[in-house]
Amino acid sequence: xxxxxxxxxxxxxxxxxTADPFxxxxxxxxxxxxxxxxxxxxxxxxxxxxxxxxxILDICSTKNIAILNFLNDKxxxxxxxxxxxxxxxxxxxxxxFGNKASYIFHPYSENQLKEKIEYILxxxxxxxxxxxxxQERTRVEKTxxxxxxxxxxxxxxxxxxxxxxxxYDNKIHYSAKWKKLIGFxxxxxxxxxxxxxxxxxxxxxxxxxxxxxxxxxxxTETIELKLRIxxxxxxxxxxxVQGNVVKDQDxxxxxxxxxxxxxxxxxxSHERLAYATHHDVLTGMANxxxxxxxLKQSIIRLKRDSSKKCAILYIDIDQFKKLNDLFGHIxxxxxxxxxxxxxxxxxxxxxxxxxxAGDEFAILLDNVKxxxxxxxxxxxxxxxxxxxxxxxxxxxxxxxxxxxxxxxxIGTTPEEVLRNSEIAMNxxxxxGKKQIAIFESNMRKKTTEHFTIESALRTxxxxxxxxxxxxxIINAETNQLKGVEALIRWYKNDxxxxxxxxxxxxxxxxxxxxxxxxxxxxxxxEQLKKWEVKYSQPIQMSVNCSATQFxxxxxxxxxxxxxxxxxxxxxxxxxxxxxxxxIGNESNCLTILTELQNRGLQISIDDFGTGYSSLSYLRKFPxxxxxxxxxxxxxxPGNKDDxxxxxxxxxMAQNLNMNIIAEGVETIEQIKFLKKFNCQNHQGFFYSKPVxxxxxxxxxxxxxxxxxxx
Numbered sequence: 001x002x003x004x005x006x007x008x009x010x011x012x013x014x015x016x017x018t019a020d021p022f023x024x025x026x027x028x029x030x031x032x033x034x035x036x037x038x039x040x041x042x043x044x045x046x047x048x049x050x051x052x053x054x055x056i057l058d059i060c061s062t063k064n065i066a067i068l069n070f071l072n073d074k075x076x077x078x079x080x081x082x083x084x085x086x087x088x089x090x091x092x093x094x095x096x097f098g099n100k101a102s103y104i105f106h107p108y109s110e111n112q113l114k115e116k117i118e119y120i121l122x123x124x125x126x127x128x129x130x131x132x133x134x135q136e137r138t139r140v141e142k143t144x145x146x147x148x149x150x151x152x153x154x155x156x157x158x159x160x161x162x163x164x165x166x167x168y169d170n171k172i173h174y175s176a177k178w179k180k181l182i183g184f185x186x187x188x189x190x191x192x193x194x195x196x197x198x199x200x201x202x203x204x205x206x207x208x209x210x211x212x213x214x215x216x217x218x219x220t221e222t223i224e225l226k227l228r229i230x231x232x233x234x235x236x237x238x239x240x241v242q243g244n245v246v247k248d249q250d251x252x253x254x255x256x257x258x259x260x261x262x263x264x265x266x267x268x269s270h271e272r273l274a275y276a277t278h279h280d281v282l283t284g285m286a287n288x289x290x291x292x293x294x295l296k297q298s299i300i301r302l303k304r305d306s307s308k309k310c311a312i313l314y315i316d317i318d319q320f321k322k323l324n325d326l327f328g329h330i331x332x333x334x335x336x337x338x339x340x341x342x343x344x345x346x347x348x349x350x351x352x353x354x355x356x357a358g359d360e361f362a363i364l365l366d367n368v369k370x371x372x373x374x375x376x377x378x379x380x381x382x383x384x385x386x387x388x389x390x391x392x393x394x395x396x397x398x399x400x401x402x403x404x405x406x407x408x409x410i411g412t413t414p415e416e417v418l419r420n421s422e423i424a425m426n427x428x429x430x431x432g433k434k435q436i437a438i439f440e441s442n443m444r445k446k447t448t449e450h451f452t453i454e455s456a457l458r459t460x461x462x463x464x465x466x467x468x469x470x471x472x473i474i475n476a477e478t479n480q481l482k483g484v485e486a487l488i489r490w491y492k493n494d495x496x497x498x499x500x501x502x503x504x505x506x507x508x509x510x511x512x513x514x515x516x517x518x519x520x521x522x523x524x525x526e527q528l529k530k531w532e533v534k535y536s537q538p539i540q541m542s543v544n545c546s547a548t549q550f551x552x553x554x555x556x557x558x559x560x561x562x563x564x565x566x567x568x569x570x571x572x573x574x575x576x577x578x579x580x581x582x583i584g585n586e587s588n589c590l591t592i593l594t595e596l597q598n599r600g601l602q603i604s605i606d607d608f609g610t611g612y613s614s615l616s617y618l619r620k621f622p623x624x625x626x627x628x629x630x631x632x633x634x635x636x637p638g639n640k641d642d643x644x645x646x647x648x649x650x651x652m653a654q655n656l657n658m659n660i661i662a663e664g665v666e667t668i669e670q671i672k673f674l675k676k677f678n679c680q681n682h683q684g685f686f687y688s689k690p691v692x693x694x695x696x697x698x699x700x701x702x703x704x705x706x707x708x709x710x
Contacts, residue, residue, distance in 0.1 A: 009052055009053040009054070010032060010055075010117070011035065011046050011052055011054070011056065011078075012027060012032045012033070012034050012035065012056040012058070013034065013036075013037040013043065013055065013056065013057050013058065014035070014036055014060070015058065015060070015065060015067070015068075016036075016060055026110055026113065029110075030114075034058065037057070037067060038067075040070050043055075043071075044070075046078070047076045047077060047078065048077055049077060049078065052077070052078040053121055054078055054079055054080075054081060054117065054120055054124070055076075055078050055079070055081070056080075056081045056083065056117075057080060057081070057082050057083070058084075059082060059083065059084040059093070060084075060085075065089060068093075068096060069096065071097070076100050078124070079100075079102065079120050079123070080097060080100055080101040080102070081101070081102050081103075081116065081120055082097070082102070082103050082104075083103075083104050083105075083108075084103065084105065085105065086164065086246050086257045090103075090164075094162070102116065102120055102160065102259075103162065103259070104116050104244075105244050105246070105257045107221075107244065108222075108244055112244070115242075119261075160177070160181075160260060160261045161177040161178025161179070161180065161182075161259060161260045162174075162175040162177065162178060162258070163175070163178055163196075163256075163258060163260070164255060164256075164257050165256040165257075166254065166255050167216060167253060167254070167255065168216075168254065170193055171191070171193075172191055172192065172196070173191050174191055174195075178259075178260060181239070181260060181261075181262050182199065182229055182230075182231055182232065182237075183232025183233070183234065184232055196229070197209075199229045200227060200228070200229060200230075201227065201228035201229070201230070203228075204227040204228050207225060207227060208225075208227055211225060216253060218247075218251065218252065218253055220245065221244070222243065222244055222245065223241060223242065223243045223245075223258065224240070224241070224242045224243075225240075226238060226240055226267075227239060227241060229260075237262060237264040238263045238264045238266075238267045239260045239262055239264075240260065240263050241258065241260050242258050242260075243257055243259070244257055244258065278290035278293075280354075280355040282333055282337065282355070283337055285340055285344070285354060285355050286353065288354060288356040288362075288418075291354035291356065291362055291418075292414045292415075294364055295310070295364055295414040295417060295418070296414050298310040298364060298366055298407070299407060299413075301366075302407060302408075308366070308367055309367070309368040309369070309408050310364060310365060310366050310367075310406075310407045311364075311365045311368045311374045311404060311405060311406040311407060312362055312363070312364060312404070312405050312407075312418060312421040313363040313374065313378055313381070313402050314402065314403040314404075314405075314418070314421035314422050314424065314425040315343070315360065315362065315401070315402050316360050316400065317398060318398070318400060318401055318429070319433070320332070320359040323335060327391075327392070331391075334391070335391060335396065335398075336355075338389050339359075339361075339398065340353075340361070342385065343361060343363070343384075346380060346381055346384050347363065350366060350367075351363055351365055352364035352366075356418070360422075360425075362418065362421065363381075365377065368406060370406075371404070371438055374404045374406060375436060375438070378402040378436045379436070381402065382399070382400055382402070382434055382436070385398050385399060385400060400434065401425060401428040401429045401433065401436075402425060402428060402435075402436045402437075403422060403425025403428050403437050403439065404421065404436065404439065405417055405421035405424055405438075405439040406438070406439075420444065421439060423439060423443045423447050424437045424438060424439040424440075425437070453497075453502075453506055454506060456492070456497075457503075457506060457507065457510065460490060461516070465490055465491055465492055465497070466488065466489070467488075467490075467692075468486045468487065468488060468489070468520065468527070468693075469486075470484040470486055470487070470690060470691060470693060470696050471484060471487060471683060471688060471689065471690040471691070472484055472683070472696065472699060473540075473542070473661060473682070473683045474681070474682050474683070474687050475681055476671055476675055476680050476682050477675070477680040480537075481539065482540060483539055483540030483541065483542060483572075483574070484539065484542070484696055485543075485576070485690075486523075486541060486543050486544070487544075487690045488500055488504075488516075488520055488544075489690070490503050504546055508546065513546055513548045514548070514549050514552045517545065517546060517549035518558055518562070520543060520544075521545075521559055521562050522562050522566070524541050525541070525562050525563060525566040525568050526566055527541070527693050528541040528566075528568050528572060528573065529567060529568050530693075531697075532568065532572070534697075535700065537700075538569070539572065539700075540573075540574055541572060541573055541574065542574040542575075542604060543573070543574070543575060543576065544576045544606065545575050545576065545577055545581075547577075547578065547581045550577065550589075551581075555592070556592050556595060556596075559596075560599070563599075570599050570600035570601055571601070571602070573601050573602070574602040574603070574604050575596060575601055575602070575603055576605075576606040576627070577605060577606060578605070578606050579607075579608070589621065590620065593622050593623075594622055597622040602624040602625060603621075603623050603624050603625070604623070604624065604625035604626070604661070605618075605623055605625070605626050605627065607627065607629040607663075608626045608627055608628060608629060608649060618652075618656060618658075619656075623658060624658060624659060625658060625659040626649065626653045626658050626660050627661045627663055628646055628660065628662045628663060628679075629663060629664070630663045630684070631664075632646050633663065633664045633665060633670055633674075633684075634664055634666070637669050643673065646662075646674075646677075646679075650674075650677050650678065650679045659681065660681065661679075661682070661683060662674050662679050662681070662682050662683070663683050664683075664684050664685075665682040665683060665685075665686050665687070666684050666686045667686060668686075670684075670686075
């Protein structure tokens with residue numbers, strides 16, 4: 001039982017000094033002291049008092065009942081609860097109070113009284129809130145009047161409909177309100193029990209008739225049940241039926257006196273809330289929480305029978321971000337609906353499909369034989385997407401990657417199952433598009449390591465663990481330092497923590513590449529400025545820019561601000577980009593590169609020949625330098641194919657009036673080959689590994705002929 005509201009705002013009147021002993025004891029426990037109603041003076045004040053939440057009138061007999069006649073034409077503010085026996089005075093009271101009062105009949109239980117009071121107070125509180133809202137929002141008198149009428153209608157409709165059923169004579173009396181609650185005017189249906197029983201929902205019929213039979217057998221003294229009654233020519237609605245059994249002197253049940261309350265809106269609200277709690281709003285399918293509940297039951301079945309294995313197939317749409325970029329989020333929501341429908345159409349009746357995140361889904365398979373059977377299901381799902389979607393008048397091809405975890409160990413939790421299947425899905429995506437991976441224990445170790453690295457990376461900049469090293473770029477013809485390339489490194493405890501490529505990969509997956517890239521540009525420009533001040537011989541600074549950072553919306557403005565703040569000679573700064581930057585972003589890319597070149601910067605294509613090589617890109621975009629990737633240099637002079645590719649790249653760059661730089665130069669033979677074909681700018685371990693700025697200064701100042709090769 002819920003704790004009732006503050007009883008200090010309830011007034012309790014008795015019409016006679018002699019009260020029912022049960023009433024006296026019960027109201028004493030409720031801390032309600034009775035006040036004897038002998039005249040109209042005190043109650044006249046109370047019916048106008050807005051602070052009183054409830055008036056209780058205990059009418060044990062007909063004595064002094066005439067006092068209440070003065071209320072006939074009065075406006076009564078607080079709700080009234082009348083406690084009375086079922087006798088001839090009941091109709092007189094109903095005529096006097098109408099819908100202004102609720103009733104509870106002798107005999108009654110403590111719980112019935114408390115529930116009745118709580119319900120009335122709750123309804124009164126809602127009515128008061130509604131009235132307050134009306135008064136607050138209404139400034140015009142006419143509007144106020146209309147809204148008050150609406151409020152009165154709502155408040156009136158919240159009252160219960162009363163019935164009095166003589167069970168042996170099978171006669172019944174319905175109040176006008178009772179009939180209205182099931183959709184009828186008072187004259188439209190008779191006072192006949194069949195008018196009720198024939199409208200009860202078939203699934204509730206047994207419950208309804210069993211209660212009546214139980215009352216006839218004196219096994220039940222009170223009733224409280226929820227059932228569905230057919231509302232006039234429309235639909236079934238939910239009602240709360242409450243009542244007391246009236247017995248004769250021999251203790252034999254004679255009548256049922258009670259009421260009905262329409263609970264439909266409340267129940268539908270609960271149902272909507274329950275549905276929303278367990279279903280995805282966009283697709284209508286089960287959500288992650290609902291999947292958890294079903295997965296938990298599958299694990300329980302596994303404990304009972306170890307042969308009843310289950311599995312989770314964790315599904316992710318490949319490259320869904322590109323679709324978002326192409327169509328936008330609203331249209332991609334429609335694509336997600338299409339994907340969910342296609343997944344539903346493929347599954348068996350007992351498979352459980354849920355949407356667990358943005359473009360991620362999970363399927364719970366029960367009664368799994370082995371891993372091979374789950375792979376068969378996964379391939380079947382992937383093959384369904386071989387047929388394209390027709391969307392926005394064009395074919396959209398979608399592939400999915402799937403991670404599988406088979407639950408075959410007792411003690412596995414739903415959280416572990418989903419986590420392991422997601423880990424497997426991530427591993428499948430690392431292998432490429434449209435892949436399948438079954439979870440293996442070593443995958444969790446890799447994920448844990450990845451998480452540890454992510455956590456450490458968030459504080460690495462603040463802890464001065466990220467550094468820039470510089471690798472010389474040498475002009476082999478003049479033996480002079482042409483410039484340096486700034487290379488990022490992450491050190492912990494004076495040791496290289498992870499490779500630069502891994503650092504960039506993790507930073508991009510975490511969404512902090514722009515922050516790290518901005519730090520790299522600022523640090524490199526600050527160092528370039530120091531060298532400009534210190535040396536008369538100009539040094540060129542090359543800085544790598546990832547495709548992720550280049551596509552960031554404020555990349556250009558951020559870089560311009562850094563150059564202006566550090567006051568560098570912009571002609572000494574070179575931006576190195578890989579060919580992947582140009583893919584699918586040509587217009588924006590051309591705008592940015594043109595702006596940078598107009599400001600004096602140089603543009604280099606890094607790792608040329610290893611990615612999306614296209615001569616059209618070199619023709620369209622303002623490019624100053626090509627850098628031959630070390631993969632073509634490392635096997636020279638032993639590999640004839642690499643030699644031919646390198647000669648071709650050098651010749652092409654010369655024909656396009658571009659400078660050419662060879663990376664990964666480590667031997668004299670390589671230098672001689674490159675010089676032979678007029679590639680004079682070299683970078684590699686033969687000259688120097690990446691070193692700190694102070695070491696570059698030593699190279700400049702102390703070893704001017706170190707790089708001479710004849």
